[in-house]
Amino acid sequence: MTTSNDDVLRGVGPRLRALRQDGGLTLAALSERTGISVSTLSRLESGGRKPTLELLLPLAAAHRVPLDELVGAPQTDDPRVHGRPVTRGGQTIVPLSNNPGGLQAFKHLIAASTSDAEPALRTHEGYEWLYVLSGRLRVVLGEHDLVLKAGEAAEFDTRTPHWFGSADRRPTEFLSLFGPQGERAHVRARPRSAAQTATPEVGDRSGSA
Structure with a gap:
């Protein structure tokens, strides 16, 4: 095509x-x-x-x-993703998809850190899903301050003030799926109950389909 x-x-x-x-x-x-x-x-x-x-x-x-x-010009007859890593603030982000305007996939590598700086929360339109590959990821989502271990996942509306970083200053690696304009990644850790509607969803995806 x-x-x-x-x-x-x-x-x-x-x-x-x-x-x-x-x-x-x-x-x-x-x-x-x-x-x-x-x-x-x-x-x-x-x-x-x-x-x-x-x-x-x-x-x-x-x-x-x-x-x-x-x-984002297409590359003829080549299905491979030729994403160029971007490094900023001690974090390297590697694009894993070529899908501007739709769901986008990224791999994040957070370097070891000795900084005690307070998280700088930010917001933007969209919806995001995270999956931790290695290390311990600290995720601040509004009033929630969470630590995700390898095999755990979280999803949230990016209009909620948020920040990611290493939970213990050691290297951390995780995947993210991002959808613009509120588009959601249709993967959940567990069914959402009425009591959970206003809170970010976090769970263990290891061993699940």
């Missing part, structure tokens, strides 16, 4: 939004970095403005990604 130019361009907006949110940037902060107005950035992300080379070049520089990654 081939992908048309229109399909590629339609994927630019969600990709721009994901890059900005992953970097913890507001539209105003990105506007300062690129010289592109907030209204133009907002229209690019929503699909209301057609991306041009003049706009994409400063955005690629601001996000420190190659232009082809920013556009």
Whole structure:
């Protein structure tokens, strides 16, 4: 199956939004970095403005990604994912999917740390599911402060203030699935009861289908 130019361009907006949110940037902060107005950035992300080379070049520089990654142009007859790792704040994030606008998969590696800094919680649109591969992951979700061990999972609305980090300053590795606009990963640790509706769901996925 081939992908048309229109399909590629339609994927630019969600990709721009994901890059900005992953970097913890507001539209105003990105506007300062690129010289592109907030209204133009907002229209690019929503699909209301057609991306041009003049706009994409400063955005690629601001996000420190190659232009082809920013556009997400398909690679002909190659099913492999050629994600480029991004490292920031002691964490390396490896993209595991090529699906701008839909569910996206990432592998996270948190390096050993000696910092006692307080978690900086952030929010954005979307829904996220986490699965710990190794180490102990501290997950702060609003008023909840949790520690997930290898084999445990959690899912939550990313409009809830959240933060991830090593629970014991040792290296930690986990997978995440992220869906924009409230799109959910249809995997749960256990059925949700009425009493759990307002709380993040956490459970052990080891050995489950």
